[in-house]
Amino acid sequence: MQVSFEVNGNSVSVEVEPRMTLADCLRHVLRLTGTHLGCEHGVCGACTILVDGAAVRACLMLAVQAEGSKVVTIEGLSNDEALTPLQASFRRHHALQCGFCTPGMIITAHALLSEEPDADADRIREVLSGNLCRCTGYISIVEAVLDARSAYRKPAP
């Protein structure tokens, strides 16, 4: 089936089988391999992407369901070589070890802070409960997200 949507600001039109997940379409058809696939059944959160602004699991969405949507992957968070404040905060706090879960962590945290820039540690933990880190570096991940909040707060008018 032909399916058209927007990925990181670019319109794409791809030919996929209905059974292809959006995650596989991003990785194998569009070659955006920053979206990682861990469990492929909606448990680990590694494949989290933004669809129309909301964080979703790309392994639980079919590519054909993305028709007409705006998709943002980890590659789309930064337009140039520089790290975003959230990414820089992950580096500063040593919030990644093997790095496999990191794209999902960053997309999820980005979605949260975009809507709730004042989220406290409990709220961050609650939201990140859908993302597994098997290096178990949760403490530094939460600290990195907490520290990145200032970058998401709108300047006072």
Add this chain to the structure above:
Amino acid sequence: MKLPAFEYACPATLAEAVALLAAGDGDAKVLAGGQSLVPMMAFRVASPALLVDLRKLAGLRRIEITDAGVRLGAMARWRDIEDDARLDAAHPLLKAAVAEVAHYQIRNRGTVGGSIAHADPAAEMPGIAVTCDAEIAVVGRAGPRVIDAGDFFVAPLTTALAADEIIVEIRLPAWPAARRWAFKEFSRRRGDFAMAGTALFYDVDGGGRAHNAHVGAIGVGDRPQRLAAAEAAINGAAVDMVTSERAGAAASAAVTPQSDIHASAAYRKALLGTLVERALQSACA
């Protein structure tokens, strides 16, 4: 785990969707949010020949609040309920239960109708539907019909829905402002399915005595259930520590859960009693 092959249709009208399901002859399935169906397909627990995607049926995503109660469109997502401030007063028990549903990313896609149709015995929404005497409005080849939540859930992952029927709306009766209520569940990791849970409410008369008690339980049987023995322990009593303990014990005695890798039957039974007791203490506080 890649999904088994299937055909995909995305109809623009409900009538078209029903016709596609009817033509599928039991081998077609509705795709709502896909947060349960897609993993089931990944595991080959389900391998329908046709998926009928309801995403174009925007009318099914409405949340309507009237004097008669709350009507949740089948395609309303957990996130829609979470974000709807009107529901804080219109149905606080629903709101509290939905806050416990799955994880952040799942809540952005998962739907009310999908959860009801999936009928996981530990899921929150079927528990709310049964506890609150909800009506489930469906439409099929033979036209629309309304099924009482109490008759809807038949067994794990099995409902009264015919193969050509689609859930359109969940109707929850009106919620009096003074009603006492609580929702409690326990899972080891936040967002996971509960090992046991309870949704309960009762009304209080002028003399401070409870009536119209509804006590629902999830995760302790093959479907969500009301616990008449626990309700009887509440009705006519002033809800206090003693009543809470009695109702908790009655709830625990009334269920026959199964053991599985998450918890033993005995543990689930004890857990439910504790949760009902705590729920009542928080409801009367």
